[in-house]
Amino acid sequence: MSGPPFRRVAIYGLGLIGGSIGLALKARWPGVQVMAIDRPHVVDSAIRMRVADAGGDTLSVASDADLVVLAAPVLQNVAALARLAGDLHGRVVVTDVSSTKRTVTEAAAGLPERIAFVGGHPLSGAAVSGIEAARPDLFADRPWILTGTERVPSAAVEALTDFVLGMRAIPRLMDAVEHDRVLAYVSHLPQLSVSALMHVVGLGAGEEGLALAGRGLRDTTRLATSPAATWRDIVATNGDNIASALDELIAALQHIKAAAAAAPADIDDLFVSAARWKGVLEHR
Amino acid sequence: MSGPPFRRVAIYGLGLIGGSIGLALKARWPGVQVMAIDRPHVVDSAIRMRVADAGGDTLSVASDADLVVLAAPVLQNVAALARLAGDLHGRVVVTDVSSTKRTVTEAAAGLPERIAFVGGHPLSGAAVSGIEAARPDLFADRPWILTGTERVPSAAVEALTDFVLGMRAIPRLMDAVEHDRVLAYVSHLPQLSVSALMHVVGLGAGEEGLALAGRGLRDTTRLATSPAATWRDIVATNGDNIASALDELIAALQHIKAAAAAAPADIDDLFVSAARWKGVLEHR
Numbered sequence: 163m164s165g166p167p168f169r170r171v172a173i174y175g176l177g178l179i180g181g182s183i184g185l186a187l188k189a190r191w192p193g194v195q196v197m198a199i200d201r202p203h204v205v206d207s208a209i210r211m212r213v214a215d216a217g218g219d220t221l222s223v224a225s226d227a228d229l230v231v232l233a234a235p236v237l238q239n240v241a242a243l244a245r246l247a248g249d250l251h252g253r254v255v256v257t258d259v260s261s262t263k264r265t266v267t268e269a270a271a272g273l274p275e276r277i278a279f280v281g282g283h284p285l286s287g288a289a290v291s292g293i294e295a296a297r298p299d300l301f302a303d304r305p306w307i308l309t310g311t312e313r314v315p316s317a318a319v320e321a322l323t324d325f326v327l328g329m330r331a332i333p334r335l336m337d338a339v340e341h342d343r344v345l346a347y348v349s350h351l352p353q354l355s356v357s358a359l360m361h362v363v364g365l366g367a368g369e370e371g372l373a374l375a376g377r378g379l380r381d382t383t384r385l386a387t388s389p390a391a392t393w394r395d396i397v398a399t400n401g402d403n404i405a406s407a408l409d410e411l412i413a414a415l416q417h418i419k420a421a422a423a424a425a426p427a428d429i430d431d432l433f434v435s436a437a438r439w440k441g442v443l444e445h446r
Numbered sequence: 447m448s449g450p451p452f453r454r455v456a457i458y459g460l461g462l463i464g465g466s467i468g469l470a471l472k473a474r475w476p477g478v479q480v481m482a483i484d485r486p487h488v489v490d491s492a493i494r495m496r497v498a499d500a501g502g503d504t505l506s507v508a509s510d511a512d513l514v515v516l517a518a519p520v521l522q523n524v525a526a527l528a529r530l531a532g533d534l535h536g537r538v539v540v541t542d543v544s545s546t547k548r549t550v551t552e553a554a555a556g557l558p559e560r561i562a563f564v565g566g567h568p569l570s571g572a573a574v575s576g577i578e579a580a581r582p583d584l585f586a587d588r589p590w591i592l593t594g595t596e597r598v599p600s601a602a603v604e605a606l607t608d609f610v611l612g613m614r615a616i617p618r619l620m621d622a623v624e625h626d627r628v629l630a631y632v633s634h635l636p637q638l639s640v641s642a643l644m645h646v647v648g649l650g651a652g653e654e655g656l657a658l659a660g661r662g663l664r665d666t667t668r669l670a671t672s673p674a675a676t677w678r679d680i681v682a683t684n685g686d687n688i689a690s691a692l693d694e695l696i697a698a699l700q701h702i703k704a705a706a707a708a709a710p711a712d713i714d715d716l717f718v719s720a721a722r723w724k725g726v727l728e729h730r
Contacts, residue, residue, distance in 0.1 A: 242625045285660055305658055334658075347650035348659040352643060352666045354713075358719040359639055364723025366691060372727050373620075374589055375632040376569055379727065381668045382636050386724035392716035394447035396711040401706035407650060412696050414642035419692045422685035424606035424680045429638075433674035436641040439648025440670035442657050443663065 293388030459518030465580025
């Protein structure tokens with residue numbers, strides 16, 4: 163069993179992801195000191211749940227950390243990055259867990275050289291939120307993307323890679339621009355279209371109509387309870403890619419509408435393509 | 447245990463639904479005679495699987511049936527209805543299992559009075575197809591809609607209600623026009639938007655991008671393997687309702703696109719509405 167790549171880890175934002183990182187750290191390397199930064203009642207929960215050893219409500223709690231993990235929503239992480247140089251005095255590695263990577267990468271460009279920032283995105287795929295739902299195996303066998311690794315010393319990348327492996331996740335290096343483009347398709351468009359679909363279906367069918375729905379609609383709309391707060395930040399920081407993906411979906415829906423009006427067999431190509439990609443998704 | 451409402455039942459179209467009706471009939475009333483009408487190799491399978499006792503490839507097989515169940519795709523059922531009066535000579539009850547109800551109801555309007563037609567739609571919600579997937583409990587505890595019951599003698603409605611209860615389903619009387627409007631929302635729009643989504647996501651992300659997808663996308667796209675053939679007929683016979691529902695979904699997606707460009711908080715209302723309707727769907 164190798165030693166921990168970091169000995170004092172500060173986690174900013176103790177929700178599902180931040181809390182699960184604390185639990186996974188303690189499970190893998192019990193000796194690592196974990197500091198929680200959040201509102202006082204959340205820090206209390208983190209300490210009670212053994213997610214963290216100590217904490218506080220300002221970034222100064224992280225002053226002697228060798229790793230800082232920004233685990234708040236994207237725009238809060240960006241705001242924290244701007245204050246970081248004033249609160250952290252020595253050499254330190256900083257990462258985040260935001261769902262978009264360009265905005266946070268741009269914000270990190272202004273940091274002094276002693277602060278090595280690498281973007282991170284654990285693809286945990288949980289539909290719940292809050293520290294109460296945290297669990298040490300949240301990241302097990304799931305990809306954990308690291309971006310901007312070429313801009314920092316290789317020792318920092320190696321240490322972060324060990325950290326990700328300690329979370330039992332699969333590290334994947336990726337460009338921040340490509341990350342945001344691909345995630346618009348595999349994560350952002352599905353969430354936004356499911357929320358739009360559930361809204362339209364509920365309004366159109368009403369309570370009585372929904373009583374006729376089967377398992378198909380239930381599975382299709384599993385993501386429909388996702389909180390707006392998380393998605394507001396994602397929409398704000400990946401608007402261009404999301405707009406392109408939405409345009410493509412709207413075009414496909416308009417194609418179906420035209421088929422319904424004039425030539426039903428025109429839906430065939432789209433159904434064949436969908437079934438083919440579903441096969442790729444399930445059997446890769 | 448009450449006696450069977452029908453003693454000789456002909457099933458036209460032995461796919462998942464027709465096959466499961468045969469199995470459920472034999473399970474509930476072993477003495478009922480079941481005749482299968484389909485291509486010869488499908489009839490052979492039906493007899494081998496004990497779905498039916500005998501069969502053939504023309505409607506004349508149903509000549510002495512007291513119930514005929516049309517279980518082919520909608521437009522084939524409509525074509526069969528037009529030939530029915532020539533093939534069936536006595537008093538008979540006819541029903542169907544089509545996913546849309548207006549077209550088949552209109553086609554039945556021209557039948558002689560001795561043929562009592564009631565539209566049917568078992569909401570079984572299975573994502574597989576073909577007689578091989580047939581099972582006797584496919585309809586258990588699921589709604590089975592009956593339409594146009596006011597146009598036929600009450601004895602026919604009572605017998606069909608007993609038949610539906612024998613399938614272990616929950617009979618629900620409904621107007622054909624309202625059926626098609628509501629089903630456009632709870633079934634047709636979800637299927638069509640999922641096929642469009644999987645097509646767009648696959649093309650945009652590619653095989654490598656799909657490797658980053660989580661359980662969210664998998665659940666959302668469970669329906670993406672549905673066969674085009676079934677949906678072509680549904681699109682052809684419910685085009686107006688489907689077009690309205692598609693327009694509403696497109697408007698919601700355009701609202702999100704505008705929010706992404708200018709005011710991310712504008713997605714909040716839609717997320718709140720979606721979460722509320724998802725709650726109604728899951729907890730009614």
